[in-house]
Amino acid sequence: MKIQTRQQVIDCGDRPLLMGILNVTPDSFYDGGAYLDPHAAVDHAIRLVEEGADIIDIGAESTRPGSIPIDSEEECRRLIPVVSEVAKSVSVPISVDTSRGVVAREALAAGAVIVNDVTALRGDSTMVDLVIETGAGLILMHMQGTPKTMQQAPSYQDVVNEIAGFLAERAEYAEKCGVKKSQIILDPGIGFGKVLVHNLDLIARLGVFANLGFPLLVGVSRKGFIGQLTGQPVEARLMGTAAAVALAVEHGANIIRVHDVAAMRDVIKLAAAVKERQNIMAREQHA
Ligand code: HH2
Numbered sequence: 241m242k243i244q245t246r247q248q249v250i251d252c253g254d255r256p257l258l259m260g261i262l263n264v265t266p267d268s269f270y271d272g273g274a275y276l277d278p279h280a281a282v283d284h285a286i287r288l289v290e291e292g293a294d295i296i297d298i299g300a301e302s303t304r305p306g307s308i309p310i311d312s313e314e315e316c317r318r319l320i321p322v323v324s325e326v327a328k329s330v331s332v333p334i335s336v337d338t339s340r341g342v343v344a345r346e347a348l349a350a351g352a353v354i355v356n357d358v359t360a361l362r363g364d365s366t367m368v369d370l371v372i373e374t375g376a377g378l379i380l381m382h383m384q385g386t387p388k389t390m391q392q393a394p395s396y397q398d399v400v401n402e403i404a405g406f407l408a409e410r411a412e413y414a415e416k417c418g419v420k421k422s423q424i425i426l427d428p429g430i431g432f433g434k435v436l437v438h439n440l441d442l443i444a445r446l447g448v449f450a451n452l453g454f455p456l457l458v459g460v461s462r463k464g465f466i467g468q469l470t471g472q473p474v475e476a477r478l479m480g481t482a483a484a485v486a487l488a489v490e491h492g493a494n495i496i497r498v499h500d501v502a503a504m505r506d507v508i509k510l511a512a513a514v515k516e517r518q519n520i521m522a523r524e525q526h527a
Contacts, residue, residue, distance in 0.1 A: 241253045241455050241494060242422060243354075243377050243422065243423070243425060243455055244375065244377065244420060244422040244423050245333055245353040245354050245375070245376060245377035245423070246348075246353045246374060246375045246376055246377075247353075248333055248353055250294070250295070250333060250377070252455050252494040252495060255508070255512050256489050256493055256494055256495065256496055256508050256511075256512055257294040257295060257494065257495045257496070258292055258293050258294050258295070258495075258496055258498065258501055258504060258505060258508065259293065259294065259295040259296070259297050259335070259457070259495050259496065259497040259498070260285070260288030260289070260291075260293030260295070260296050260297065260498065260499075260501045261297055261299075261461065261497060261498065261499050262275060262281060262284055262285050262288065262296055262297065262298045262299070262322070262326070263275060263298075263299050263300075263302070264276060264278075264281050264298065264299070264300045264318045264319055264322050265299065265300060265301060265302045265318070267302045267304070267307065268299075268302045268304065269302065269304040269462075269464075269474060270461075270462050270474050270475075270499055271499060272302065275322075276318070278321050278322050278325060281298075281322045281325075281326070282322065282325045282326055282329055285298075285322075285326040285329065285330055286329055286330060288501045289330045289331075289332055291501040291502040291505065292501055292502065292505040293332060293501045294332055294333075294495075295332055295333050295334070295335055295354070295495070296326060296330065296332060296333075296334050296335070297334075297335045297336075297337050297356055297497060298319065298322060298323055298326065298334060298335070298336055298337065298347075298352070299319075299336070299337030299338070299356075300314075300315045300316075300318035300319035300322075300337075300338070300343075301315050301337075301338065302387075303337075303358055303387040303432070304387065305387060305390060305391040305431075305464070306387070306388060306391070307387045307388065308388065309387075309388075312340050312342050312343050315338065315340065315343045316342075316343055316346050319336070319338070319343065319346075319347060320346050320347060320350050323336060323347045323350040323351055323352050324350040324351060326351070327350060327351025327352070328351070333353045333354060333377075334351055334352040334353060334354070335352060335353070335354030335355070335356045335377065335379065336348070336352040336354070336355060336356060337356040337358070338355070338356070338357070339357045339358055339359040339363035339364055339367070340363070340364050340367075341364045341365075341366030341367045341369075341370050342366070344357075344367060344370055344376075345370055348370070348374050348376055352376075353376055353377060354376055354377035354378070354379065354425075355367065355370070355371060355376050355377070355378050355379065356379040356381070357378065357379060357380065357381065358381045358383055358429065358432065359381075359383065360380040360381055360382065360383075360406075360407070360410040361378075361380065361410060361413065361414060368413075368414060368417045368418075368419065369417075371414070371419055371423065372417065372418045372419055375420075375423065376423070377423050377424075377425060378414060378419060378423050378424050378425065379425045379426075379427055379457055380407060380410045380411060380414065380424060380425070380426055380427065381426075381427040381428075381429040381432065381457075382403045382406050382407055382427070382428050382429040382432065383429050383432035383433050384396075384432065384433025384434070385433045387432075390432055390433035391433070391435075394433040394434050394435055394438060396438060399434070399438045399441050399442060400441055400442060400445045400448050401448070403428050403429075403442065403449075404448050404449055404452060407426045407427075407428070407449065407452060408452055411424050411426065411452070411454060421453075421454070424454050424455075425454060425455045425456070425457050425494075425495065426449060426452060426454045426455070426456055426457070427456070427457040427458065427459065428442045428446070428449055428458070429459075430442060430443070430458060430459055430460050430463060430465070431459075431460075431463040431464060431465060434465075436465050436468050436469070439463075439465040440465070443458075443460070443484060443487050443488060443491065444487075444491070445491070446458065446488060446491035446492055446493060447491050447492050449492075450491070450492030450493070450494075451492075455494040455495060456492060456493050456494050456495070457493070457494070457495040457496075457497060458488040458493040458495070458496055458497070459496075459497035459498075460481060460484040460485060460488060460496075460498075461481050461485075461497060461498040461499045461500070461504075462474050462477040462478075462480075462481055462499060462500075463477075466480035466481060466484060467480075478500055478503060481498065481500065481504070482503065482504065482507045485498065485504050485507050485508065485511070486507050486508075486510065486511040487511075489507075489508055489511035489512055489515060490511055490514070490515055496508060
């Protein structure tokens with residue numbers, strides 16, 4: 241499977257890709273405040289790439305449960321100098337975690353090639369035209385509600401099929417507007433308007449999303465559901481994250497979004513190798 245992102249084509253057919261997280265925010269749930277200084281942010285991006293990141297996802301606004309939105313001027317002030325410097329310093333594709341068209345436009349001009357829109361084009365009507373005009377890659381993520389309210393009372397009749405239907409509809413909308421299928425990546429949005437059992441059901445049945453025919457991104461890194469199960473604070477959720485990442489790979493995820501690139505690179509290698517053997521054995525049985 242290939243993803244078209246402006247001039248670059250990203251191949252995510254052979255092995256799952258690692259997306260390293262860089263939050264240029266004071267309040268992200270794990271790395272908030274650590275990379276607000278642009279030099280620290282660029283150094284961290286370089287480190288993530290050295291550790292094996294295939295993509296760097298840069299965000300300047302936290303979307304953790306209960307977070308308050310910032311305005312686009314502040315988002316650009318934090319984000320653009322960092323995107324620009326990271327783009328000069330690393331050769332991997334940069335994605336920008338924003339749902340505002342005006343911010344995405346500046347980030348793409350500064351060197352980003354993918355827009356990571358956690359509202360799946362529902363947040364800003366200008367976003368779709370920007371993606372068409374620039375040919376940027378586009379991540380469409382599911383979220384029930386908004387970050388401020390999403391964990392108050394999330395509810396679904398059938399979480400997996402409802403979210404699969406939502407993502408299929410959003411992809412169809414994007415394609416009808418003129419976005420190419422090859423530009424689109426889907427993401428069920430682990431932790432975005434979901435209680436524990438919803439997150440577990442989504443991971444258990446990720447195959448449903450993989451079968452929608454688009455590259456599948458999954459973001460579990462250090463999230464609250466891991467803390468609920470293990471009783472661990474965010475700093476001690478590495479092993480819980482490792483288990484969730486291995487399961488995501490097993491169930492067909494193509495891109496894994498993580499804070500801990502070096503550790504998860506090894507987890508992915510193991511899980512992907514076992515999955516490959518599974519596929520080979522299944523083919524041999526059917527031959
Ligand atoms: N998760 C977070 C932010 N952006 N984007 C996608 N596509 N998928 C995700 O699962 C996802 C995301 C939340 O993680 P983080 O960026 O570490 O935290 P914060 O929102 O507090 O900055």
